[in-house]
Amino acid sequence: MNKIPNVTDLFDYISVKKHLSEETSKIIFKQLITIILHCKTKKILHNDIKDENILINPNNLEITLIDFGAAQIWNNNYNYTYYSGTLVYCCPEFFLTGHYTANGITVWSLGILLYNMLYGNIPFHSINEIKKKHLHFPTHPILTFSCKSLLFQCLSKNETSRIPLEQIKFHPWLQ
Numbered sequence: 001m002n003k004i005p006n007v008t009d010l011f012d013y014i015s016v017k018k019h020l021s022e023e024t025s026k027i028i029f030k031q032l033i034t035i036i037l038h039c040k041t042k043k044i045l046h047n048d049i050k051d052e053n054i055l056i057n058p059n060n061l062e063i064t065l066i067d068f069g070a071a072q073i074w075n076n077n078y079n080y081t082y083y084s085g086t087l088v089y090c091c092p093e094f095f096l097t098g099h100y101t102a103n104g105i106t107v108w109s110l111g112i113l114l115y116n117m118l119y120g121n122i123p124f125h126s127i128n129e130i131k132k133k134h135l136h137f138p139t140h141p142i143l144t145f146s147c148k149s150l151l152f153q154c155l156s157k158n159e160t161s162r163i164p165l166e167q168i169k170f171h172p173w174l175q
Contacts, residue, residue, distance in 0.1 A: 004064060010051040010117075013058060019120035022147055026174060027061050028054075029114055033169050035065045036106060040165065045074040045102045048085035049109040051116055074102045088112070088122055092130050093159050104159040110168070111154025118143060123155065146173040 010028070014020060020028070032054065039046055046053075048070040055064040070085045079099035083090055091108035094100040115123045119138055124130045135155050137148060150173045153163035163171070 004055060004057075006059060007055040007057050007064070010054040010056050010063070013056050014051060014117060014120055017120075019141065020117045021141075022118065022144060024061065025114060025117040028056065028063055028117065029110075030169070030174055031061075031063045032065070032110070032113075033165075033174075035063070036110070036165065037169070039065075040074050040102075043074045044068070045072045045080075045106065047071055047083070047105065048089070049106065049113060050086050050089050051113060054113075076102060078102070080105070085109075087127060088125060088130070090130065091159065092157050095127050095131050101159065103165050104162060107154050107162050107165055107168070110165075111151055114154065115151055118147070118151075144173070146171075149173065 032049075036046065036049070046065065046068060048067060049065075053065060053067045055066055056062070072080065079101060081099045083094055083100065083105070085105075089109045089112045091100050091105050093104060112122055112124075118141070123135055124133055135152065137143065137151075143151075150163075150168070150171045153171070154168070156162045168174070
């Protein structure tokens with residue numbers, strides 16, 4: 001429980017800026033992938049990845065993942081049936097089938113967060129939209145093809161089509 005000086009949560013940071021550039025989003029997202037992969041090696045499924053659970057130092061863009069209150073043990077071969085995180089960051093398969101996987105929820109939540117950083121808003125605002133609405137890209141800001149590709153791969157409604165967590169760090173947008 002360290003007090004970290006000169007930080008704000010990512011929600012407030014995005015709110016002030018309205019949306020973040022691809023470059024800024026990439027810096028933050030790369031750090032978050034490293035943090036989440038480290039959590040996975042420790043068998044920790046955060047289960048509530050969202051802007052309010054990320055502290056950011058606006059001077060150097062260094063982030064810290066906080067609030068492990070919804071965390072569970074990471075198990076690759078398990079279908080989780082209980083979710084206590086933020087519903088608008090939850091993956092569609094939970095609402096459609098009543099279960100989800102650690103990779104499925106994590107990658108979906110990362111996609112929602114990345115979309116939020118880039119556009120200043122989340123793509124789906126209700127359970128019904130998560131289940132049925134197609135991913136839509138606003139006309140502003142204009143994103144690179146590579147960035148949109150990563151968003152599509154993270155936010156695939158079909159969990160088996162979603163990019164595996166370990167592969168995100170190798171995506172061309174992050175290179």
